[in-house]
Structure formats: structure tokens, C-alpha cells
Amino acid sequence: MHELLLFASVPAHQHHELLQQLAGLTAMQPRHRLERRLVFKASRKPGLVTTRVGASQDLQGADMQRLNKMLNGGMYFTQVVGAVTEADLGATSSATDVDVSMSGTDGPSYCYENQSWKLEFRDIPEAGTRSAVTTRLMASASLPKGDIAVPMNAWGYSFVTEYMVEGDVFVQNDIVIFLHRVLLYPPAGPQEAHGPRRSLPAYHELTPLERTGSYVLQAAITVQDGGNQEMMKTASQHLFGLREQLKSAVRLEQADRLSLDTRAK
């Protein structure tokens, strides 16, 4: 699948107004989203890759070639996204301890063991496209619930860091408009640096990555078959249409390609 994107920066004072405008444009109420995002880095275990080299031209089928490519190709950062609710923020962690969950009736609790996750892979945006939109290869997959660090480690990913994204989603026909900003966790103790947090800090403890509190407006459209030029063209036409409609409010534009680089060096 491919993803076509346009971005705009929205200063904090314009945020409320833009929410109103988008609600009017898309004729729907904004859907508030709070996501915790974990960043994982793919690592190659040494000595794992043993492919025969040479003398196998006739034997190397398409599948084999693909496998080789996958194994020896570049390494990427991937994100694991889990949706949380506002009640989860700052709530006491109801861990696996039964006693705690039994007695923890005094208020909402956040259960890390029941957190659902989604893996989101994003390639570096395609280079040298004439079009004025950001285009990149993408794939998503749902993951098992609960502690995600263990299966991810088993698949060869190591935990890097995590952050929170807060925003509102609008849908206009095929375009998903996500007006969001990145929130950072308060600095944690050393024990939490090696894996995802089991409890979430309160909302007021989170600090926006951008000090001014400004938001990012992201308009995205996904295309099933990125090789189909016609579909890609239609998708970018849709995005341009949205850009025209929002022209008086924000300026949607292509993102810097290298700032969206997900390759692990």
C-alpha cells in the first residue's frame, strides 16, 4: 500500500478555529485520539543470515530472491501504536497482580496487559517524484495485546523510545485528516528506559515536543496498489482538491523527504 500525504503547520492559537472549520468541511464531529507510540529499531542478529552465494542462479526462484532481499535489505525504524483513552492517563497501573485489580476500585486504571497494538511501517518517501505530494510505501498490521516488547524483541526489533500523540481525526471521502501534536513523557527513572511504560503519567505532566504547542495537520490518503499510476494520480488530485478548499485557512504542502527518513543507519 502507498500513502500520499500533505502537511501543514498550525499554530496553537489557530487550533480551535481550524477544528471548527474542519468539522464544517467534513460534516462530522472530530474524533479525539490519544495514541502512545513506541519506536522500535530493527536489528540484524549477527550470523543469522546464511544464504548461498553463487552457483545457484538457476535455483534461486523469485521467492528466494525476495527472502534474500528482505533479509539483507536496509533496516528500518517502525512504530507500534496503541490507542489509549484520557482516563488511562495518570491512572494507577493495574498490573498483573490480582490483588491490586481486585482492590483497585477507587478510580480508573490503565491495564498495560490489555493494551492493543498496531504495527505501522513507513518507508522513506519516494525520491524524485514530480508530484507535489509526499508518497511513501506503508503497511500496517495488528499485533497481539499486552506486553509488546517481548514479541517485538523476538522478531528482531529493539525498543528505542516512546512518545504520545494527541489529536483529532476527520474523514473526508477518502482522505483522513489528522490534526495532532506530539507529547513527550516526563523524564523517567532508569528502570523504565529499557522498555515501554507500564503506567501513563497524568496529562498535565506531558509536554509538547514543539514548545509553542503548535499542531501538525496531516492529510493522508492510502492507495491499495502503488503501481497503478492512475489511482495515484486520482489520490493526489483529491489531496490537491482539499488543499484548495483549505487554502484560506492553512497551507498544505509536501514534507521534506529526509525528515521522514525511517531508515536505521
Add this chain to the structure above:
Amino acid sequence: MSDSFTLPLRPLLEKRERPDTLPQEIAQINAQWGSFRDVTEESLRAKIEEEKNRDPWAEEDEIDKATADVDTAERMDQLYKRRAEITQFAMQAHMEALFALDFVSLLLSKHTPRQAELSMSAYLKQVAPLGSLNAEIVNPPPKSDAALQDIKTVSRGWRLQNFNAAANKLLKSATRLETEVAAETKYWNEVLAVKDKGWKVCRLPRDRQALGVQYGFLEATPIFRDRGLAALRRADDGSLLLDKGLIPQRARTVRVRIRTQGQYTGCSKVSWSLPSADSIESRILQARDTVYEEELFHEMVRESRIMGSQGVTTRQNLVQVPVSDEQEVLLDLVDVDQSEPTDTETHSNEHDTLADAVAHSVRILLAYAHRQNLWRRTQPPPPLSQKRRHTPEYQLLRPVMAYLQHTAHVRSLESFMNDLRKVMKAAGLRCDFTSAPFSSVRLPQTRSSMPKVETLVKQFLMPFESMFTGNLITPESSFCVKVRTNTVSSSSGTYYEISVNLPHHREVQPPSRIGLQTEAAAAIIHFAMLDIVTAISHKGTKSPKEGADAGKGVLRWEVAYAHHGELRALSSSGNNKKMKVRLSREELTIQTFPLRGLDGSRGVDEDKRSANLRSQSWTLDSSVPRPSVMEFVEEVSQDRP
């Protein structure tokens, strides 16, 4: 504002200090009218009247009249001639303009040769060299005082005239503006009134200058969604006009009629009272209702196309939905004012409530479909691909049809069971059943996150299920009938699930799904019959236990062919007997006759057999008290021929 601010527009005319001198006037009159003797008051008045009555366009009218007389060919000729004239004039004007251009260019070519050359014609360039013409300012000769005075007077007159004309124009436009302002005020007040009522007023997307009011439904099918916007135009007097474009102004609505055995027995209410027929509010409401009704009918026609396999037929403006064998529902789109059926067919109001209920249901279901559309629209869309997303048909007729069919099935099954129970009761057998119609419909719990209305409607889009449970005569045996009706078209229709608990016939189980009602009834009758047979045979086994003497002279009935309802009693004294139990919806019959063939006596003649044949039947509406089944069995159990 206009009161406090006045501006004199007309030029002030200075009164001449002295009017024209008399000799001058006399000279003028002499020049105009000749001798004074001819100028009388009458003649002057007549002259004024004539001036007044003369049509200023009279001359042109005469010309028109003249042209009206000429026939078409001549007119055509004239037309061409005129056109040629016009062209000629234009050409000439063009030529003259070109000459003037050439002249000015030549004149200028002395000072700015390059620029002037550009606008010169080629011919002029050939014949006249550049800069060959010069101009000089010449002082005109001084004019005489009288001429100067004349010019001054004339120009003063002109100015006065122009001032007057300008003042007239200004005053006229002031009055025009005043009426315009009044009209605008009225228009905007009405627009504000519409807005205050809660309608969404916006600019029209295509016609940015005009205001529109949105009364339609955002989640409707695009063609109907776009029709939900009408322009608010201003009439000349400032009143508000609702301009729906090319859409006809008639108010239309969906009418539901019920036809039972070829006769109309019910019709839904078509016209409803609007608050006040001519206010803009009521017109908007009416437009909204009409667009909703038309969408409803459109969607019903769309849905009925996929329901062809279930006997739904469509005409140009009619959808027919069969509900049961003799009843069908007819839906059509009619004008509100021609509401009352003019058909002369016999019409009763028996099923008016049903028709109204159907009419309300389809509308509620359309509103529900709109909500579903909103939900679907706000979900993240699937990736763009070449497959076009198919919008599924709304569930409008299917739930209604399923409900009505289910009700019909449940009712008929219930009446069947009641009949059966009456027969059993008449026979002195206790057989009870309880029915739970629509046991699958549960009112929503409060905890769900969906709006209550939606959960309520959703219940009626699920398959319907009703249950009948009952006990049979023998203890521990019971039966349960589930009637299910699916709403979705893939496996639509009603089927019966019968489960029976017969401890004495464990191997007997009905087929898992029965589609026809007659088959289901037959199955139930069969089980009831089996049960009666079992009960009779049990009675036989029970009685000998009661006492040793009771066993004497009493036959014991054994089941011979249970599924044919046949029992047999073997007697030591040779009075073998056979009993046949027949059960139907109307009656229960038990026959006993001597068993032939066991004793081998062919000599027993038919008369004797028929004499020995004993029969008893219990019918549905038996007023005459009869012995119960068990009494009859006891009686025939006597060991005698």
C-alpha cells in the same frame, strides 16, 4: 437620517430682476401666432389638449403599422436591406475612423516618427513621407460681444438643463433606493426568521451571490443530498421565495395500502396538517418532507429489485410486497393533495392501523440507514482501489416484510395449536402450551455506547424468533417449536425448528429445518399422535398393577405400529382387538375393531365386523359432552367381543 439631512438638488433659478419687456413678448407672439386676433383662450386650450394627447411614439407606431401590413417575404427583404445598411454604416464609420487615425498619425509623425509609424496604414506610408504634415496653433479672430453673450446664455441654459436632469435622476434613484431598502429589509428579516428557527442558511456553492437554506439530509444518497438545498430568492417586493430549481413544487408522499384478497382494506394517512400553509417555514418543511419521501421511495424501489425472488414486484410508481397468501402491501408515491383514494374499489378501514404502522416503520428505518451512513462515513476509509465501493441497499422493506411474515406464521401456528388444544380438551386430555412471540426482540440495555434509538431499531433488523413450548400428555414429554424469520436476503424466509422430548420414542426426531407451515403442523400432529398412543398403551400397563382383580377381563393395549397410530390388544379369550388413533387439526378419532386373521376364522362376516367396530371422535367444537379418551379406552378394553 433622511429627515435631518436635506440637500437641494435642483439648481437655484435666480429670479430675473425684471421680466421680459412687454414689447419683446408682443413681438414673440406675433412671430409665433400671427395676429393677436387669432389668439383666443379656446384656441390655446385646444392646442394644449392636442399637445397633451399626442402620443410621443405616434410616429413610430405608424411606421410599425405600416410594416405590419407587409407580408413576410417583404419583411425579410426589408430586414436584409436594413442589415446591409447597418453594415454599410459600420463600414463607413470604420473607414472614417481609419482616416482619422491616419491623419493624426501623419500629424504626429513629425514629432514622434517611430510611434506614429506603427499606427499608419501602408497606403499612407507609400504616398506621404513621414513628417510631411505640421500643425500650428493659430489665434482665432476675436468674437463679437453679442456672439460671446449668446454663447454664454446657451451654455448657461445647457447647464441648467443638465442640472435639472441630474436632479431628476438622483431623486428617482433615491425613491428607487428607498423601495429597494424596504424590500431588502423585509427579505433579510425573513431570512433571519428562517435562521432563528434553526435552519442552516448558507451561500450556494455554485451561485456565490445567493443564499440558500439547507433542509435536506446530509447522509442521504448524493442526488437527494444535493436536492436538500434550495435558494432563498427575493421577490420584487422583498418577500422570500424558496427556489428549488427544476424540482417540481408538488409535495409528495409515500402511501401504503393493504390489499387483502384483492380488495383494499387499509390505507395510511397521507396528508398531515401543516402549521400554516403559506409561510416560508411550512414551505421549507414541505420541501424537506418531500425530499425525504422521494428518497424513501427511491430506496424502496432499489431494494425491491433485489427482492424479486421473494415475490416483490415493481411498477413504474408502485411496489408490491406480498406478506401472506392473501395479503399484500402496496407502496406508491402520491401527491399530497390527491390524498384520498379516488378508486372506486371497495375500501374498508380494517387495516388502516397496519398501513400506518408500515408507513412509520419504513420511515424510521430510512432514518436509521442515514445514521448508519454517517457512522460509515466517519470511519477511516479503506485504501483507494479500482473497485468501486458498492453502497448496499438499505433495509427498509425487508425488515417490514420479515416482521409481517413472521407475525402471520406465528399467528397461524398459534391458531393451529389452539385448535389442537381444543380437540385435546374435548377428548379430556391435558395438553398445554405457552407461546413467546418475538422472544428474540430484547429491549436494549442501557450500558451500550450506541444511542438508544439505534439499538432499538437494530433489534428489528436481526432475525426474528418466536417460541412455542408445551407439555404433552405423557409426563416428561414436551415439545418446543422455534419459528425463525431472517431479514437478510441470503437466507430469507421463515423456517421452523421443532424439538421434541419423547422419553418413549427417543429415536424419533423431527427434521432439523422445516420450511413449510403445513409440514410443521403435520410434524406436531404426528408427535401428538405418538404421544396419545403411548399414553393409551401406558394406561393398559398401569391398570393391571392397581389390583389383581382389575386385570381380569381387561385387555392390555400394546403399540403395534406407533407411527400409524395402531395398537393391538391380545386376549386369551380370542377377542383380539385393534385400535387406530387418528388425529387431525379438527378432530381426534379412535376406532377399535376385532383383529382379523389371528384366529383365522374367515367365517366372520363383514356385518359382524362392522357391528363390532367402535368409533369415537372428538371434534373442535363439540358441545355435546362425550366420554374422555381414557374412559373410552377403558370401555373398549373390556375383554369381550
